[in-house]
Amino acid sequence: MSEKKRGGKSTRLVPSFLSPEFMESSDARPIRIMSEYVEPRTRFRRLNVKNTIVFFGSARTRSLEDARAGLRVARSKLDSGDTVAKFTEEYESAQRMEHMARYYQDAVDLSRRLTEWSMATRRPSERFFICSGGGPGIMEAANRGASEAGGRSVGLNIELPFEQMPNEYQSPDLAFEFHYFFMRKFWFVYLAKALVIFPGGFGTMDEMFELLTIVQTEKTTKYMPIILYGSEYWKEVVNFEALVKWGTIDSDDLSLFRFCDTVDEAFSFLESELSRLYPLKGTKGHS
Numbered sequence: 001m002s003e004k005k006r007g008g009k010s011t012r013l014v015p016s017f018l019s020p021e022f023m024e025s026s027d028a029r030p031i032r033i034m035s036e037y038v039e040p041r042t043r044f045r046r047l048n049v050k051n052t053i054v055f056f057g058s059a060r061t062r063s064l065e066d067a068r069a070g071l072r073v074a075r076s077k078l079d080s081g082d083t084v085a086k087f088t089e090e091y092e093s094a095q096r097m098e099h100m101a102r103y104y105q106d107a108v109d110l111s112r113r114l115t116e117w118s119m120a121t122r123r124p125s126e127r128f129f130i131c132s133g134g135g136p137g138i139m140e141a142a143n144r145g146a147s148e149a150g151g152r153s154v155g156l157n158i159e160l161p162f163e164q165m166p167n168e169y170q171s172p173d174l175a176f177e178f179h180y181f182f183m184r185k186f187w188f189v190y191l192a193k194a195l196v197i198f199p200g201g202f203g204t205m206d207e208m209f210e211l212l213t214i215v216q217t218e219k220t221t222k223y224m225p226i227i228l229y230g231s232e233y234w235k236e237v238v239n240f241e242a243l244v245k246w247g248t249i250d251s252d253d254l255s256l257f258r259f260c261d262t263v264d265e266a267f268s269f270l271e272s273e274l275s276r277l278y279p280l281k282g283t284k285g286h287s
Contacts, residue, residue, distance in 0.1 A: 055138060115146040
């Protein structure tokens with residue numbers, strides 16, 4: 001910082017890059033965008049993160065314990081007999097939440113098994129890191145599974161007015177906070193070697209269809225195994241066969257992804273494909 005004399009007194013001047021007024025202005029937007037590219041790249045390189053397995057899914061999916069607790073509360077309200085119509089709707093919603101909770105546990109189990117496999121068989125420079133959006137729900141489950149396996153995982157958090165609070169299971173040194181969705185999506189894709197897409201809403205579908213489009217149009221030259229986990233959900237919510245029927249996609253486009261309904265099935269597919277695509281280059285080491 002330089003000093004400027006005013007009325008016989010020295011006043012410290014603030015460089016532009018340290019000026020909150022400038023850095024938060026529209027004129028500084030290119031600098032903010034660039035920082036969301038350069039800072040994560042620097043950290044990923046320093047921490048030797050080259051390969052990720054990305055988990056997408058709803059922020060609203062609860063753990064089985066939480067879902068069952070919510071169901072008990074809803075059941076007690078229904079049994080009270082007051083405003084039955086309202087509490088019947090609440091109870092039915094709680095039942096659906098309990099049904100969806102299996103996906104939370106499956107995400108934990110799949111993430112844990114993939115992390116254990118990667119840590120046991122691959123050198124540190126060749127390992128696959130679980131990566132999520134860093135928030136609650138399926139994102140939390142993915143980071144939780146990696147944590148339970150004793151591994152580190154990535155959280156690509158985003159500033160939102162609701163829902164998106166960082167979960168406690170992402171590794172602190174691999175937890176990022178993004179302002180721009182498109183920069184966050186870049187980092188989802190750039191290091192990804194496989195994608196697992198659990199049931200989710202608008203955000204999950206936005207990520208899924210953008211990534212499918214990138215792969216379909218060969219904007220990425222690498223082949224990525226893509227799993228749509230939970231065929232009961234995905235086949236009801238998205239009629240992929242109708243897209244083929246109406247000619248808006250080719251039948252070959254359905255081969256861009258694979259439906260899986262069990263952790264064993266998903267793990268076997270990913271282990272096989274990732275081992276084939278990224279064979280070990282040498283003896284495994286330990287960090």
